[in-house]
Amino acid sequence: MNLSVVLTAVLGLAALAYHFGRRRAFAVVSGRVRDLHSLPSYYGMHTALWCGVPALIVMSLWLAFEPSIMTNLVVERLPEAMRHVPESQLNLVINDIRNAVNGTMTGNDPAIREAADYYLQLRTVSHAAMAVVLFALCAAGGSWAWKRIAPDFRARNRVEKSMSVLLILCSMVAVFTTIGIVLSVLFESLRFFQQIPLTDFLFGLEWSPQTAMRADQVGASGAFGMIPLLTGTLLVSGIAMLVAVPLGLMSALYLSEYAPSRVRTFGKPLLEVLAGIPTVVYGFFAAITVAPFLRDLGASVGLQVASESALAAGAVMGIMIIPFVSSLSDDVINAVPQAMRDGSYALGATKSETIKNVVLPAALPGIVGSVLLAISRAIGETMIVVMAAGLSAKLTANPLEAVTTVTVQIVTLLVGDQEFDSPKTLAAFALGLVLFLITLVLNIIALHVVRKYREQYE
Amino acid sequence: MNNATSPKGIYAIAPERRLGGAAHTALVQRRKAAEKRFRYYGLGALVVSLMFLVLLFASIIAKGWTAFEQTYLRLDVDFATDVLVPDGDRSEQALSSANYPALVKNAIWAAFPDVTSRGEKRQLQDLVSSGASFELRNIVMNDPSVIGTQRSVWVPATAFVDSLIKGQMDRSLPESERKLSDLQISWVDHLLSNGHIEKRFNTMLFTDGDSRDPELAGIGGAIMGSLYTMLVTLLLSFPIGVAAAIYLEEFAPRNRWTDLIEVNINNLAAVPSIVYGLLGLAVFINFLGLPRSSPLVGGLVLTLMTLPVVIIASRAALTSVPPSIREAALGMGASKMQTITHHVLPLAMPGMLTGAIIGMARALGETAPLLMIGMVAFIVDVPKSLTDPATALPVQIYLWASSPERAFVERTSAAILVLLAFMVLMNALAVVLRKRFERRW
Numbered sequence: 065m066n067l068s069v070v071l072t073a074v075l076g077l078a079a080l081a082y083h084f085g086r087r088r089a090f091a092v093v094s095g096r097v098r099d100l101h102s103l104p105s106y107y108g109m110h111t112a113l114w115c116g117v118p119a120l121i122v123m124s125l126w127l128a129f130e131p132s133i134m135t136n137l138v139v140e141r142l143p144e145a146m147r148h149v150p151e152s153q154l155n156l157v158i159n160d161i162r163n164a165v166n167g168t169m170t171g172n173d174p175a176i177r178e179a180a181d182y183y184l185q186l187r188t189v190s191h192a193a194m195a196v197v198l199f200a201l202c203a204a205g206g207s208w209a210w211k212r213i214a215p216d217f218r219a220r221n222r223v224e225k226s227m228s229v230l231l232i233l234c235s236m237v238a239v240f241t242t243i244g245i246v247l248s249v250l251f252e253s254l255r256f257f258q259q260i261p262l263t264d265f266l267f268g269l270e271w272s273p274q275t276a277m278r279a280d281q282v283g284a285s286g287a288f289g290m291i292p293l294l295t296g297t298l299l300v301s302g303i304a305m306l307v308a309v310p311l312g313l314m315s316a317l318y319l320s321e322y323a324p325s326r327v328r329t330f331g332k333p334l335l336e337v338l339a340g341i342p343t344v345v346y347g348f349f350a351a352i353t354v355a356p357f358l359r360d361l362g363a364s365v366g367l368q369v370a371s372e373s374a375l376a377a378g379a380v381m382g383i384m385i386i387p388f389v390s391s392l393s394d395d396v397i398n399a400v401p402q403a404m405r406d407g408s409y410a411l412g413a414t415k416s417e418t419i420k421n422v423v424l425p426a427a428l429p430g431i432v433g434s435v436l437l438a439i440s441r442a443i444g445e446t447m448i449v450v451m452a453a454g455l456s457a458k459l460t461a462n463p464l465e466a467v468t469t470v471t472v473q474i475v476t477l478l479v480g481d482q483e484f485d486s487p488k489t490l491a492a493f494a495l496g497l498v499l500f501l502i503t504l505v506l507n508i509i510a511l512h513v514v515r516k517y518r519e520q521y522e
Numbered sequence: 523m524n525n526a527t528s529p530k531g532i533y534a535i536a537p538e539r540r541l542g543g544a545a546h547t548a549l550v551q552r553r554k555a556a557e558k559r560f561r562y563y564g565l566g567a568l569v570v571s572l573m574f575l576v577l578l579f580a581s582i583i584a585k586g587w588t589a590f591e592q593t594y595l596r597l598d599v600d601f602a603t604d605v606l607v608p609d610g611d612r613s614e615q616a617l618s619s620a621n622y623p624a625l626v627k628n629a630i631w632a633a634f635p636d637v638t639s640r641g642e643k644r645q646l647q648d649l650v651s652s653g654a655s656f657e658l659r660n661i662v663m664n665d666p667s668v669i670g671t672q673r674s675v676w677v678p679a680t681a682f683v684d685s686l687i688k689g690q691m692d693r694s695l696p697e698s699e700r701k702l703s704d705l706q707i708s709w710v711d712h713l714l715s716n717g718h719i720e721k722r723f724n725t726m727l728f729t730d731g732d733s734r735d736p737e738l739a740g741i742g743g744a745i746m747g748s749l750y751t752m753l754v755t756l757l758l759s760f761p762i763g764v765a766a767a768i769y770l771e772e773f774a775p776r777n778r779w780t781d782l783i784e785v786n787i788n789n790l791a792a793v794p795s796i797v798y799g800l801l802g803l804a805v806f807i808n809f810l811g812l813p814r815s816s817p818l819v820g821g822l823v824l825t826l827m828t829l830p831v832v833i834i835a836s837r838a839a840l841t842s843v844p845p846s847i848r849e850a851a852l853g854m855g856a857s858k859m860q861t862i863t864h865h866v867l868p869l870a871m872p873g874m875l876t877g878a879i880i881g882m883a884r885a886l887g888e889t890a891p892l893l894m895i896g897m898v899a900f901i902v903d904v905p906k907s908l909t910d911p912a913t914a915l916p917v918q919i920y921l922w923a924s925s926p927e928r929a930f931v932e933r934t935s936a937a938i939l940v941l942l943a944f945m946v947l948m949n950a951l952a953v954v955l956r957k958r959f960e961r962r963w
Binding site: 236 | 557774783788793919941
């Protein structure tokens with residue numbers, strides 16, 4: 065039976081349960097609602113919950129375990145010769161069967177065709193059985209709750225209790241996401257470090273991620289040293305900061321201290337438009353407009369500028385980050401108490417002297433925090449560097465050369481066909497772990513600094 | 523009455539440094555100049571930043587607006603019976619696999635009867651896009667009665683002819699460096715002079731899927747992919763985000779556990795998007811075995827990414843509802859849950875929706891995590907369900923941006939304009955919502 069039909073049926077039954085529960089609530093007090101502990105709709109909801117929730121839980125468990133159990137059953141039935149093969153080969157066979165089941169591959173091997181038919185047959189049986197079990201559960205749960213409806217039955221308290229459980233579960237999604245990120249990245253990284261020593265990865269000066277098809281191949285062993293990637297990332301982010309910090313900070317100072325309110329109401333949202341533009345657009349701009357412009361400019365003064373220079377990627381990334389720096393600095397500058405400014409004016413200081421000698425020193429921790437956040441944003445930025453920075457890992461500090469970054473390498477390693485046991489793909493997860501840790505540390509420091517700073521003036 | 527009161531201090535200042543003295547005036551002028559300079563630095567920084575914005579838009583609009591037009595050729599097609607139904611079989615299947623390219627060839631050759639050599643005929647053929655035969659097939663499939671008649675049909679020209687007509691190809695270049703030969707250019711000019719070439723609004727750009735031929739490539743498939751992805755994201759992230767915000771803001775006790783959740787949410791908001799892609803790849807695809815490249819997985823990954831944004835915005839919306847509303851409801855005997863669902867939530871809803879829309883606009887432009895879960899494949903078909911392989915609009919932009927054909931630059935810019943239009947629309951909706959329902963307490 066079709067899954068969505070089953071799901072709709074369960075939900076329909078729950079709706080029916082609501083209706084009957086509500087009717088019975090009216091019936092047990094023969095229409096005198098004030099004799100009920102809760103409003104009639106709560107009795108309906110309680111019945112519906114008992115009808116639907118157990119069935120939905122069983123359904124998700126069933127669907128979670130169904131494929132692995134059925135795969136085992138199918139493998140049992142495979143011909144002897146296909147079953148007793150190394151694990152990896154067996155996995156290939158299972159994959160073939162899956163593809164045949166999904167109809168994406170017209171298998172020419174009769175054994176696989178047969179296995180796929182068996183699988184389909186099993187699945188039909190399993191889904192039918194599931195539908196029966198679910199409907200039974202619905203009926204049982206619903207009627208049990210329906211029977212319990214009585215004038216002093218505390219339906220509202222129970223419904224509210226289950227609602228708050230739902231709320232708690234939703235708020236834990238964020239925690240689960242973090243755990244999921246850490247586990248998924250860590251798990252694959254550990255497998256990577258089993259093949260490549262940790263010290264080689266952390267301190268190696270060469271990056272050429274490839275794995276040998278044969279042992280005697282030229283350049284058989286890839287090099288997985290992340291130092292060139294790290295320097296490339298720092299170079300690009302450094303250029304971005306050189307663009308973003310002065311422009312962002314000065315814009316924020318102008319907007320919050322000098323600008324007439326008309327300019328402020330237009331300038332601030334316009335500046336924030338820069339943050340809303342998708343990064344892929346910046347990447348396109350960097351690759352198609354800025355990089356050729358810089359190359360021609362370099363050629364006209366006799367400088368050799370690579371067409372995928374770190375400068376182009378960094379400068380465009382800087383433009384993207386301007387609004388981050390400016391809006392965060394704007395917040396911290398506004399948090400400096402007016403009394404401090406007034407004191408400075410009273411001593412005869414001009415506005416710019418006040419800003420330079422009073423406001424900026426007072427706001428410095430907050431500004432440092434916002435710059436740290438901006439750096440973490442720059443390090444994690446992907447599309448601009450994928451489209452505008454190079455692929456070759458060079459250990460250089462020359463902004464006119466092409467460099468590569470951590471994020472670029474993650475993308476190049478994982479886009480396209482991949483097998484999950486070569487160090488090449490696993491390296492991407494190790495890089496992801498490094499990226500996650502760097503940005504996490506930067507964020508924690510930055511958030512801490514900003515919070516400490518806010519407390520100072522509250 | 524002694525010397526202490528004598529204004530000795532004032533007389534100690536040299537006359538030129540006194541108020542109005544030469545040195546003092548100079549100092550004041552210097553300070554005023556510094557003040558002015560600083561102010562101009564600030565204004566300059568703002569202007570430069572906004573100039574970048576203008577430059578970005580100008581360069582993309584300048585490159586992209588021509589893609590909204592496409593060059594079409596008029597062909598007098600002879601739907602010859604002996605070509606289409608050589609064996610008299612007029613079944614649907616036979617018609618759909620008939621030799622339409624031959625019709626196109628015959629038609630373009632017929633337009634220039636004096637071209638006879640094989641090589642020149644081939645060059646002539648190259649003026650017409652390979653999409654022309656699909657067009658003819660559609661005509662025949664819709665109305666089989668055209669077989670055996672003659673009819674003039676407008677079909678798309680190749681990207682090279684298109685760029686020649688739009689003036690993007692430099693005619694003064696030597697022939698070997700041009701994509702069109704002198705002969706081809708003379709044919710195009712001839713067709714242009716008798717009105718057999720014209721530019722029309724490019725509907726294929728919006729309806730078709732991707733293609734290797736620039737003139738046939740469209741963003742229809744990518745838009746549908748984005749739409750499905752956003753649907754999943756909206757349906758998951760909004761309810762979960764609002765529920766989480768309600769719990770954290772209204773119910774959660776202040777303890778280490780809720781502090782942890784809070785720190786978590788703030789950190790998640792700053793995790794690089796590509797890391798979410800790694801999570802999606804490892805968990806949704808490898809562990810749970812969901813289909814690769816599907817909008818379902820894309821939507822799930824983007825949900826996790828937008829969730830912090832939605833939660834933070836929803837919490838802000840909840841805090842802006844004054845406590846007196848809650849107290850009044852509680853005072854009337856409502857339970858805490860009733861207070862929230864009946865009174866606080868409806869009042870906070872506009873703010874929550876605004877936050878959700880802004881989060882969705884950001885998710886719409888996100889590319890990197892979608893690359894990780896394989897939504898970068900070359901997909902011609904427009905996706906029809908949540909589990910079909912698909913691309914999204916920003917990924918399509920990335921794909922086109924990295925393809926070498928010159929004609930794709932124009933389409934990439936056009937796709938960017940469409941993406942930006944969607945984002946502007948969503949943000950405008952958020953602003954309208956905020957303005958319309960904003961309440962001052």
